[in-house]
Amino acid sequence: MARVCLIWVERPGLEGLDPAEVAKRAGLSLDPGGAIPAAVVTAPEWAAPPAVRSRLAGKPAQWLDLAGEVGGGPAEKRLARAAAAVARAAGRAALGTLPQVYTAQPAQTVLVAGAGLAAVAAARQAGLLGHPVILATPFGRAAQAGADDEAEEVSLLAAQLPAQVEVLAEAELRHLSGAAGDFTAELQTPQGAQLKRFGAVVLAPAGGYAPPELGLDPELAKPVADLPPEGLAGSPDKWLQAAVIAGVDAPATADAFARAVEAALALQARDFVQTTLLFSEARVASEGGERRYREARQAGVIAARVAAGGLEVAQGGRLLKWRDLLLDEEVQLRPDLLAVAGPVAAALPAFLANPVLWPAWPQLVPEGPRFSGGRTARSGLYIIGALRGTAPGRARRVEAAAAAADLHDRLTQGRATPVPSVRNTACASCLTCVRVCAHGVPRYGSDAIVCAPAACVACGMCAAECPAEAIAPPGWSNPELIAGLEAGLAKSAGTKAVLFACGQSGAQAFAELCRQGHEWPEGLLLYPVPCAGRVGMQLIMKALSSGAAGIMVAGCHDGNCRSVSGNLRARLRAGETAALLERLGLGPERVEFLHLASNQPRRLAQAVDRFVSTLG
Amino acid sequence: MISLNDCDPGFKFEVAAEPGGAGIKACFACAACSARCPVAGHREEYDPRRIIRLTLLGRREEVLSSPLIWLCSACYSCQEVCPQQVRFTEVLTAIKNLAAKAGYAPPSAKQIAGLLAGHGRLLAVTEFENEKRAELGLPAVEERGADYAAILGIAPEAAEAGEEA
Amino acid sequence: MTIISTPVLILGGGVAGVSAALELARRGVPSVLAEKGPRLGGRVRDFCCKATQACVHCGACRLGDLLAEAAARPEAAFRSLALAAEAQREGGVWQVELRPQPDEGEADPLAQPLAEKTTVNAQAVILAVGYEPFDPRRKTRFGYGRVPGVMTALELEAMLGQGVLVGHDGQPPESVAFIQCVGSRDESLGNLYCSRVCCGFALDMAGLIKEGWPETAVTFFHMDVQGYGPSWEEALPHMRQAIDFVRAMPGEVSAGENGPRVCFAGPDGQPRSREFGLVALSQGLTPPASAGALSEMFGLNRNQDGFLGEDAALAVSGAQGVFVAGTAQGPRGIVESIDHAALAAGAAMESLFRAGKEAAHG
């Protein structure tokens, strides 16, 4: 707390209060002048003198409308109220002096909820990294595999679980909220329900195979994992006909195709059984997939390619018809045995259906390349295995290993995770930040916005969207950015244009161009931002009013934002600002958004040249 | 309409068991062979991949009785491009052997066999030939049809038939 | 002669190698990475972004993220122009001799060039030496190096990355053909595996061409289309409308009057030929050039397809304390290579723990 200073700005309503006494009671030191780490200011930002504002640029500061907090009444009461308000604000300001100060230490315990290879491997890896782990399994013991898992490998791994892993048997994860460092989970066990705090959560529910809807009679059609028993065999005069369906309406996944091929091989190996493998695409992109596919053909399996959606199923599968694409002829088959392959899947945990606490699946588990290795948009939450559609075997171990390292890194601050500072005195409790943060960092506590301690990625989207300028990750508040912007614009000459460049794309491409010795148009000011989503309307307008002729925002391509929608939000805000400029008659072409990837420096150079030349 | 239930699942194994036929089941229908086959370029119905396909499905009679299987010029182009080492030229020899065994040899092939069985070569040896040979100082030749008839398993009547044609 | 000691030595600085270093750093384990070339990033350096209206998840820009993170990780040290020449294991430690490679004057901002012969003592080694793109000259019939206008997919990647598209005559082509599975799924070459990435990159490049040069007709010669997740499956029907999908492997590519002539069988099985302005050969992934030397050096196994490491379930390789990451182990895409490195790093860390325990117990 000693790191926070009180900067006294005299305001109407503060008359008669002694700054030194307020500081003393609040446990702060009074502004010594010069450089300070963090401050509480007794005026709202707009009312503070420019000198104070510029001194605090880049610093965690709490702009406190102290007069409002103090009110009237006896001098002693006013003094007490002032000290209390300043102390509260100081606490928040101290949050901003990261990475040293955290509200709450991130919880270190890891919850792995699930079963099978993915769950056991994740629990093991997290345990080896030194985290206390609770492995909550729906089964009676950790070694029990999911329906689609390799039982042998699971029990082998379960036998090697480190001592840090506590197995909670017959447990169900009923409820989950929070983000990295601060999850709250409700676990139901035969002993009753318990609420626990966790630093990170790995969801790895056991799954099964989801055969496609083809109108097949379950009596006849079996999942490939569950072939009809041996014994049904044909004779030289009367071969039995078997069919294995591996993705006909929609092509199979590589894993489903591989399992179908194994099933076809097993059936074909029986005496006088002719197996036909039906598929729309041979999905051989798995390890050994092509080899096994060839072995199946060599064994006598008939590979029958069917146009997508071209399999006609009659009598519950007792009659199959399709057009042989090669012969261009109708083919029919009355199978005696029928097996169907589908992708792995698991039921969505019920708590994820809560739209207030959890975003929809595509926002929670985006498909983009930045959300691999079990990562989700929610910091500290990892979804691996069947629920993610990951095939059993190596792919699940990969996810488990990546998730364990990532959560360890987050919880042990290897990543210097920032915590946004919230000016609760300014906060309007509008919950905008709660809604825009893709990573689940801010949430509404009992009477204020609180931030999960190890979850923020400093994208700054909350800062861009907050109507009250009340929240920002350290270093990225509006005043700090604007101070930098004004200083930069004051220095640059010629036609002044600002390029706000996202750290995941634009700024990297910019740096690459600089390395290549690219010559930028005179007057261009690069302003790197952690995410394009940091660039809200206020910032754009501020840049324009500070002398910029045009603003370009370079963010990631649609579908590749680290914070899910920062790029789209920035594009939207740029569009809105352009529309506003048009209405004002100032020219909408002054504001532009550019989709970009870090490996597209040329695209950036061309776009900037074109943009600056149109500004004239 | 092809009913797989009425096809012969054993046929492909039979072809594979013939000398040269081993590769047939590896085919994954990539069509590289069809693209390169010069005969396919001239005869619309001819398509190596189609012959393989029918064989794999077990269309025994259709394949063996097809006149198409005898059209191959044995240029080995298909064999050279095949990524699965099907060796179609040799596979076709296997199929042709089965066809001949099943009595589906086309008239031309029967004729050739008959000629061989009758004369031991593709034309009859007459006085005229031997006279000409003598003029050139070459030794006379004699017909050794019986040996070939034995190898080809052809009865004397067939040999006669070949001679007539 | 310098001697460095490190818990883990990583060979190869492609996406898999750099990820292995980061994965170790996230676990708090320091490492030294030795890249034989001048720069980090491997093949992905030359890849273009294939986004059109939206990102198509090709993963190429993940390299930027990796290098940015690498710059901020003090645990990972990068050495360029460093080739492993010899290795021996003594007392649970690998002693690997690195030799400096000729400087090509292309410095990497993150990696320090190896100045002199250096011995690295490491408890574990991660091999992330990548793959060798199939040399299409081995498939003479596709005309690469002979027929003007026939190029490799890698060359097309680099060209598109420059925002350029020129065909056989130096002009933007009216038509482009992709030939798939060149060097993959091919028993006659001994490559009986699917390379897993080429359907993806080819169709993504096709999409890029259709966006940048809408008049250009694109034909896709293939056998099967592999899958790359839900949004890919959703996009496939749209791709089929914009691109001519021909399910046939061409028999031959020869020089035609107006560009390379591709002969292929039509749906009726009849040979036909068509000329294209440009033909791209989607070359597959083959084992790394150094697979033989490394497997000998470290005494490790190669799998059926010739890649490093035989165990299908783990990233382990058969040799003690040696782990394999990325395409060195088998064909996989960029993101999969990045993630695969987590498995190798996790296994390497475990081996360090085990060694530590054994040491503690005497």
Ligand SMILES: Cc1cc2nc3c(=O)[nH]c(=O)nc-3n(C[C@H](O)[C@H](O)[C@H](O)COP(=O)(O)OP(=O)(O)OC[C@H]3O[C@@H](n4cnc5c(N)ncnc54)[C@H](O)[C@@H]3O)c2cc1C
């Ligand atoms: C034409 C083409 C297009 C592709 N497009 C895509 C795509 O769009 N999306 C996708 O996901 N994947 C794509 N891929 C696959 C992609 O290239 C790989 O997934 C990726 O490069 C694998 O990374 P890596 O680190 O394993 O190997 P590499 O990128 O090959 O890196 C290996 C590194 O190791 C170094 N090295 C080699 N030997 C040694 C040694 N002995 N000692 C030290 N260093 C050594 C090399 O110099 C290199 O830097 C494509 C592949 C090809 C051929």
Ligand code: SF4
């Ligand atoms: S967006 Fe701003 S005002 Fe709204 S709740 Fe968050 S911090 Fe408070």
Ligand code: SF4
């Ligand atoms: S900066 Fe980004 S990640 Fe951090 S709280 Fe704000 S919106 Fe969330």
Ligand code: SF4
């Ligand atoms: S060998 Fe026969 S089938 Fe093969 S390409 Fe030549 S003619 Fe056609």
Ligand code: SF4
């Ligand atoms: S080239 Fe070989 S694999 Fe392809 S269709 Fe012909 S025989 Fe079959």
Ligand code: SF4
């Ligand atoms: S993942 Fe690929 S397509 Fe998407 S932005 Fe990155 S480079 Fe472009």
Ligand code: SF4
């Ligand atoms: S990914 Fe596609 S092009 Fe590449 S080998 Fe597999 S099937 Fe062929």
